[in-house]
Amino acid sequence: MGGEQIHEASVSEKGIDQDRVWAIRDEKTKTIRGAKHFGDLMHFSARCLERRFSDQVAHVEITLPSGKKVCSDDDSVHQFISEALGRAVTLWPIMPENNDNHYRLQDLPKASSLKEFRRSFGLEDGEPLPDMSGFPKELLREFVRFSTPRGTYFDAYPINILTTASLFKLASFCPDSSLDRRRFRPNILVSDNKALCDFVEDGWLNNSLIIGSSKFEIETRTVRCVMVTRSQPEIPKDTVIMRRLVEHASQKLSVYATVSTPGNICTGNVVTLPNLGVSNAS
Template sequence: MTVPMGVVERIWRYPVKSTGGERLQQVPVDARGLLGDRLFAVRDAEGKIGSGKNTRRFRRMPGLLHLRSRYLEHLDRPELLDPHGTAAPDPTAYIRGYLGREDVEVAREGVISHFDQLPLSVLTTATLDWVRSAAPDVPVDERRFRPNLLVRTPPGTPPFVEDQWFGRRARIGDTLHVDFQRSSERCAMTNAAQQDLPHSPLILRAIAAEHDNRLDALATTATPGTLRLGDAVVLL
């Protein structure tokens, strides 16, 4: 039995991890995820990856979310955009001046994955609408949660419907199949200011109180394919 869950409303790719991303009309998806997603990251001399938090793998580097990244043609070199949307001629030279650190570079993924957890993050409009209602005085859109896909769900769909997908396979469009595994545990990056979104602790506080600090559905690729805006998402 198949269950229609919604349609793909927006597709996001983040060429340089922890920066703002780019909206796409379509993109190939393989075992690693969206082609080129988080393929690059800001890395320091110790090999730590620039992020909004400090962990064994990540180094907190405030300000990255005010930047954006995109690919122009090829995936061998991303373009980094400053807070005003101006492209930096040399991403590494720019990031060193921006962060005031000479030990960082914009580096391609090597042996260590740039992903926090699994390669695909899916968020529904039903859950996003709940966040807006829980923090009505704070500007909220999906950029705060950095999904790859925003799926528009039918009217009346309950928030956190993504939880019902765990352990299920879905077909997205004609050929792409993904396996939903679990949700992301949210961190302070959810509250962080980025571009036109102000800092606010209310968002993470609401998610923690209502849903154990978890939001979205994380997935792996079962069958590669091309993802397109308007694709139907169907649970199998």
């Protein structure tokens, strides 16, 4: 669903506190699914509720496309989301890592597996498959068997970092597209006051990055999927964005990171890459 903009956060090895701790399960296939499959989810939004917890997971208030609000601890939440989505679904908090069945892909495609892969990545006929070599083999094995890495609802890693420099660079290839940051769903957006126009994150691989009292390890570039083309409130559907990403950026934009030093971050922190001697304002 559409996210919630916050200006300060605590960060642990699991990522930003309370990020992606709820997910939708398709009741027809009994598989955890997101907006890659149900694009209309991007017209829902959610925000965490303070002091209302299910175990260690904060309850959320979900705003449906109609504007109606429903909370995750409401007995009718599954019904309301299903009716708004036009599909029978249920809402689930994060489950333990050893609950394989919860995370397992129950609806693995058979003969059409390649077609489904291309669809989920927003690719047209003739466009190359994305290069996944930046991901470790054990994570690639998770992608094949499970909807998300077990114990998380992340696509791959707990942190995604994007720069405004990359958005300016992409905009130079598709000037008529709306490149609202919400399309790319970063946990952290790094701004340099419009000084740069380049895919600068590509030079951060295998380096550390410090923000506030937190330290991040840059793992790999983010392979983009059909999500960046989805419509959202005030954002139109736009497949041109994927065409330009494939053509000019190998379908990659932003970087994934893990957290090596938990701490706190906030808007206005200086972003430092010690090994490169570079600092930017976030």
